[in-house]
Amino acid sequence: MNIDLSGKVALVTGSTEGIGFAIARGLHAAGAAVVVNGRTRQKVDAAVARLGDRARGQAIDLATSEGCAALIGAEPAPDIVVSNLGIFQPLDFFETDDAVWDRHWQVNVMAGVRLARAYLPRMADKAWGRFIFLGSESAFNIPAEMIHYGVSKTADVALARGLAKRMAGTGVTVNSVLPGPTxxxxxxxxxxxxxxxxxxxxxxxxxxxxxxxxxxxxxxPATVEEVANMVVYVASKQASATTGAALRVDGGVVDFIV
Structure with missing residues (x-):
């Protein structure tokens, strides 16, 4: 299979390192122009330099509505959006205060909500687009040591499924990809x-x-490249019949057959 994303613009949030950077690198290798996003200019510039030609960066914190609006203004029309930005913090439920819950909700869920609300109609206008949420096996296998994180990832999977239905018939697909330990x-x-x-x-x-x-x-654990491979496929033209799916790259951690 030859995945060719030439002529496509791909935005990957939280992509200066880890899974996000591996996804950016995979999309770039497939021919896309890639927009790297992170909170600090230094890390964004370093990631862009590692990718080279056809890469650019946006140093914007997406934990707020203002940050998301700034990114949307700077990058108004990507063809592919990977909502990868996420945080996790092991912490017992009874020690997890409202501030921790709200931080995980704003970063792990609302950043994706805000970007989807802006970008999906624009993709529909072009009759083509890919929006991919990075979930987690923790969406189904809620970890007792960080329930707040698991709940946020369950929300991401549900959000992707609902948005896929909302975009039915437009040529735009919406999916979630669920890594396990990586x-x-x-x-x-x-x-x-x-x-x-x-x-x-x-x-x-x-x-x-x-x-x-x-x-x-x-x-x-999986490697970041193994997770990125799934995302690159879902972003491709070849994945046109895959939408509303929760695609697991979890090494079989989630113990059910669907």
């Missing part, structure tokens, strides 16, 4: 206390999966 910078930070002279980060990741995600069939 070797990203964020996960590396979470696991750093488990790394010792005798145990590498990779081994710590495998131990984490076996201990905390025992239903994993893969028995290891």
């Amino acid at each position: 070797f990203s910078e964020g996960v590396a930070e979470m696991l750093k206390d488990r790394v010792t002279a005798e145990r590498s980060l990779e081994e710590a990741g495998i131990d984490f999966v076996k201990t905390h995600r025992p239903t994993s069939i893969l028995q290891r």
Whole structure:
């Protein structure tokens, strides 16, 4: 299969590192002009430099409605939008105050809502578009150690499904992609206390999966490239019959067959 995104503009939020950067790199390799987004100019410029030609950056914090409006104004008409921006914070439910819940809701859910509200009608006007939400296996397999995060990811999956129905017949598809544990910078930070002279980060990741995600069939974290591969396919012309789907790249963690 030859995925060719030449002539398409792809916006990837939260894309200066980790899964987001891997997605930006995958879309760029397929020929798209890629818009990198992050909060700081330094990190955005560094990511754009790594991609090279056909890449540009927008250093805008999307945790507020004002930030989303600024991005929409600067990038009015992308053909592909990947709502990847997300945060997670392990914290017991009884210690999770309203501020933590609101922060996760604004970043993980409302940023995508605001971008979809602006961009989907413009895609429909062109009779083609791809809007992809980065969910998580935690949407279905709510982690007891960060219920607030799981709830936000469940919302992302539901949002993608509802918007796919809303865009029926327009030529625009809306899907969610659900990674499981993935070797990203964020996960590396979470696991750093488990790394010792005798145990590498990779081994710590495998131990984490076996201990905390025992239903994993893969028995290891995915790589960021493995997640990005799914997103690049869903963004392609070849994925025209895939919409309203929750596409799992979770290594089989979620234990059901649909």
